[in-house]
Amino acid sequence: MAIRITYNKRLREIQDEVLLMGSMVEKAIARSIDALKRRDLKLAEQVVEDDQKINQKRFAIEESCITLIATQQPMAGDLRIIITVLNLITELERMGDYAEGIARITLMIGDEPPLKPLIDIPRMDEKARDMLRRSLEAFINRDSDEAIRITAEDDEVDNLYDQVFRELLIFMMEDPRTITRATRLIWVAHNLERIADRVTNICERVVFTVTGKMEEIGASKY
Amino acid sequence: MTNKIETINLSLWYGEHQALTEVSIEIQKNMVTALIGPSGCGKTTFIRALNRMNDLIEGVRISGEVLLDNEDIYADSIDVVHLRKRVGMVFQQPNPFPMSIYDNAAYGPRIHGIKNRGKLDEIVERSIRAAALWGEVKDRLNKPALALSGGQQQRLCIARALAVEPEVILMDEPCSALDPIATTKIEDLIQDLKKEYTIVIVTHNMQQAARVSDMAAFFMMEEDRAGVLVEYGPTSQIFTNPEDKRTEDYVTGRFG
Numbered sequence: 001m002a003i004r005i006t007y008n009k010r011l012r013e014i015q016d017e018v019l020l021m022g023s024m025v026e027k028a029i030a031r032s033i034d035a036l037k038r039r040d041l042k043l044a045e046q047v048v049e050d051d052q053k054i055n056q057k058r059f060a061i062e063e064s065c066i067t068l069i070a071t072q073q074p075m076a077g078d079l080r081i082i083i084t085v086l087n088l089i090t091e092l093e094r095m096g097d098y099a100e101g102i103a104r105i106t107l108m109i110g111d112e113p114p115l116k117p118l119i120d121i122p123r124m125d126e127k128a129r130d131m132l133r134r135s136l137e138a139f140i141n142r143d144s145d146e147a148i149r150i151t152a153e154d155d156e157v158d159n160l161y162d163q164v165f166r167e168l169l170i171f172m173m174e175d176p177r178t179i180t181r182a183t184r185l186i187w188v189a190h191n192l193e194r195i196a197d198r199v200t201n202i203c204e205r206v207v208f209t210v211t212g213k214m215e216e217i218g219a220s221k222y
Numbered sequence: 223m224t225n226k227i228e229t230i231n232l233s234l235w236y237g238e239h240q241a242l243t244e245v246s247i248e249i250q251k252n253m254v255t256a257l258i259g260p261s262g263c264g265k266t267t268f269i270r271a272l273n274r275m276n277d278l279i280e281g282v283r284i285s286g287e288v289l290l291d292n293e294d295i296y297a298d299s300i301d302v303v304h305l306r307k308r309v310g311m312v313f314q315q316p317n318p319f320p321m322s323i324y325d326n327a328a329y330g331p332r333i334h335g336i337k338n339r340g341k342l343d344e345i346v347e348r349s350i351r352a353a354a355l356w357g358e359v360k361d362r363l364n365k366p367a368l369a370l371s372g373g374q375q376q377r378l379c380i381a382r383a384l385a386v387e388p389e390v391i392l393m394d395e396p397c398s399a400l401d402p403i404a405t406t407k408i409e410d411l412i413q414d415l416k417k418e419y420t421i422v423i424v425t426h427n428m429q430q431a432a433r434v435s436d437m438a439a440f441f442m443m444e445e446d447r448a449g450v451l452v453e454y455g456p457t458s459q460i461f462t463n464p465e466d467k468r469t470e471d472y473v474t475g476r477f478g
Contacts, residue, residue, distance in 0.1 A: 004475050073429060075461050075473040212463030 242449030256435035264449025373404020
């Protein structure tokens with residue numbers, strides 16, 4: 001028996017919007033690293049500009065959630081979905097800010113000569129985006145096991161960050177003139193590390209959606 | 223937490239129809255317990271079994287036990303009038319007697335033999351105050367109760383129930399005939415009353431159950447029998463993370 005048709009439709013639409021926002025954020029992260037690699041200042045500017053769209057999407061989803069709560073009184077599993085969505089969009093919005101931050105660093109670097117070819121930073125980017133994409137899939141599939149697995153993968157990003165940090169530290173010690181450029185790259189790596197960390201927050205919320213339990217899963221090193 | 227009422231395998235039949243099916247539940251003292259479930263699931267039958275209101279209906283058969291402070295209320299030694307003094311009831315439609323406000327509140331105590339005017343005055347004031355109605359009626363206690371608004375009438379009925387100093391108050395959809403403001407007043411009142419009394423409330427309004435109760439019990443009917451207790455637990459759990467799929471479907475509005 002089909003019941004609460006409008007309500008079910010709204011609930012589904014909200015989750016679709018979260019996926020859409022997730023892909024906007026993923027694209028922003030990928031583009032910010034791409035712009036850094038290729039010194040594409042125009043693309044970096046685009047990332048900065050597009051962050052507004054991510055922020056607006058977040059407010060639009062939040063409003064839909066508020067309206068649904070006010071008019072349809074979601075309960076139990078549905079209530080947990082809505083609460084999770086409210087948390088997810090906050091995490092996603094913040095990840096968008098990190099991507100914007102990376103783009104701004106690229107703009108700051110401008111046409112300075114590269115310090116070194118980027119190797120580990122693109123790896124961090126790929127890993128973090130892979131985790132992000134899968135965490136949202138886990139949300140849609142209500143797959144708490146997958147969410148817990150993804151959380152464990154945060155260590156890989158942390159290790160890459162350590163590697164980037166150590167390597168750049170050596171550059172700076174050898175030649176203090178590289179300090180400015182090296183520090184900027186550390187910021188980039190740090191932003192990526194934070195992105196992966198926020199994916200683990202999403203994963204915790206997926207577990208909450210499925211089980212109703214709120215718990216921190218595997219605290220990050222940073 | 224202490225048990226005020228406990229039912230053990232309580233079953234009830236109206237003739238051939240089974241309206242309660244082996245209900246075992248422990249109702250906690252000084253808490254509000256909400257009974258929820260679709261129409262015909264047996265909530266009202268259950269609440270009425272707690273002060274033997276079903277005795278008045280012909281063809282009722284009961285098995286199992288209902289313990290009030292560990293004493294079986296269906297035992298032969300139980301005085302039903304005394305039981306109903308300890309376990310009072312408020313109904314869906316406000317049903318004040320066609321007499322003055324004062325006489326409504328004094329009705330129970332008079333039946334139980336209190337004649338002293340000073341003593342009655344004191345009980346009337348105390349119970350009307352406890353029902354959060356005193357400020358609105360203190361200057362017109364001798365006016366007919368039926369001249370009050372629906373919400374005031376319902377609070378007067380609560381005052382009337384309180385006047386005999388019950389231990390448990392059963393409320394069968396006490397707000398379903400009231401407007402939202404009057405409903406809010408009754409809900410606030412329930413929160414006050416639970417400090418002194420144990421309250422069991424039947425409500426069709428799930429939001430109300432979520433707002434007023436500490437514990438919630440979800441009843442359902444099955445093909446050939448009703449009054450099946452599906453899940454009983456803290457209200458916060460029933461409405462955010464119920465254990466049973468059927469409870470989840472009901473509280474999310476997907477059936478019932």
